[in-house]
Amino acid sequence: MLELTFAGFATATWIAAAGALFGCLSGLMPGLHVNNLSVILISLSGFMAALFSGVLPSEFPIPFAIALFIISTATAHTFVNTVPGTFLGAPDEDAALGVLPAHRMLMQGRGFEAVSLSALGSMGAVFACALLLFPFKWVLSEPLNLYSLLQGAMVYALICVSFILVATEHGEPFADHLGRGSVPSMLSGVGVALCVFLTSGLFGVIIFDIELNSLVGLPGPVLFPALAGLFGISTLVASMKNNSRIPAQEIIERPLPGGWRGGLRTLRAVSTGTASGAMVSVLPGVTSAAGTILASTASGEKDDRMVIVTLSAVNTANAFFVLAFLFMFLKSRSGVAIAVQQLVEVEQWEASLPAPMLLCILAAVLMSAAISYFATRLLGRLFARIIGKIDYRKLAIFAICIVVALVLLFTGPFGILILAAGTFIGMLPIEWGVRRSQCMGVLLVPIIIRLLLR
């Protein structure tokens, strides 16, 4: 059992800082998901153990040090991964939905603002998570024990989200023929949205159970090429087709919506994201990408700034609550949680106060978040300065090549085919003038089917 000492906390602090810096680097890798990152780090645990044994105090357990490092790296990763998503249009699967508003802002010369807002959303989520930790436990575990009820209700929430997503489509692809604003024109928009949703849903159902063979022996997540194609490559191809140019980027931040109303909106954005991230953290097989769909539908926000804050909050909150869930139920819901379980004997949180191990982990998360917040803004500034000087067409081709290389590395040749299919499906809403978020059928449809069949 880990004992709480001042020296132990101090050691945990610098391990967290080291992990955060490493996570800031890994977050810049386009398309690298935190689950894959965890697997890579676990495979390097022997090397890390040798490294730590030379620098750690003898009383600090090395496996726990490695676990803290991995957790801190993963936390930082959820902050910084918005940078390649925004500037290169190459997100990992959990940040896919966030690329859309971020890319719009990039094209308005506000890429740095998008990255700052993402960092704000993630940081806000960390504080919200710390406040919600005990209520989370009380609801899922003692005394309310609503875990199974929430699991059962999730499928109906996802069905509602799907219905709202399609029914609230405002695009009118046949406006020229049917008259803009006319009922047939609006209905045709919903019809096209439904087609896109179902096509991406069919795509998701087919690929969900496909086993991909990585060229480097790592697990090949099938969602990576799918979402990279749907939201990443398709965005880049569309921009190249339209001869888009990235305008000069403003480094000056615009304030968020002002006054107390603005503050409330920001708070609501963070809260919605945090709640969605918490909800999906309890479901096996449901990534935070599904949480981003829930959050964006629940918030109903049209302002790209608030959307980015919300979606970033989802990812960070999900990473946080998955760890809390591990300590409550001894079940792992992410690669990071699996890594922690492999490294240390997790003490179940049954008493009123969390175990010292969980407190130490939470402290590491806070430390990592603090470092990552400033690092994300710094990296955002750097990229914003450079991006305007680069020919966008060359940048887009470079980003596409990186994504293709990563897809090939992590998912093999079959993944390239999935990437291609995802790209064409991702082009459907762009070419036909409906919301790109209809492509989230790729996740919603298979998850709903799987939950209904359980």
Place this chain on the structure above:
Amino acid sequence: MVKFKHVVPFASLFLIGILYVLSLFSHPAYIGIGEVGDYEGRTVVVNGMLTGMVPLESGAGILSVRDTNDSSLRITLFVQKMPGHLSYGDLLSATGKVERYENEWEIIVDSASDIIVTGNSGDNFTKLWQLSQDPARFSGIMVNVPAELYNPHSTYFYLKDGGFKLKVLCPADFAGNFTSGESIAVAGIFSYDPDNLAYYLDARCSGAASAAFTE
């Protein structure tokens, strides 16, 4: 001239069709229980004999499965939703993902439909845990119970398996043939004693047989 926007739907459906055809050939690997460790994180299909079952409150459950040929090879299946009636000795084919839990390999099975009962080993054993789960179902019928014999007396002894115990009424001096702790299988009528409010196994009837049992 064909517009790109008209090409996109056809290209999408064409590629989806190719993926569908290819997915038909993409099967999880069929592996032996002893090979599970080489497939961490991958979906596999394993076959084996059911030797234990622990249902959980949430509807999930834990199944213990062993290799039909090599009883030393065992694996735990964590089933998110338990299938219907399973019996000790059932031959199962289970599809799931290999994961590591507390330094042991286990296979996470997502749904009841991922477990197929392909037959029964024919041992026709009824374990003590099965009797304890649904005693009314077995009451008054002949069962063959494998367990450890302990606390032998001249006309009765006890069977023990895991946390379960059962009193067995036997023919005189029957228990003297075995030593305490020995694994045996006893056939008898599973009965209820209303005076003592307890179930017991009546192996005194003629034809009751026992055999050394090895799992």
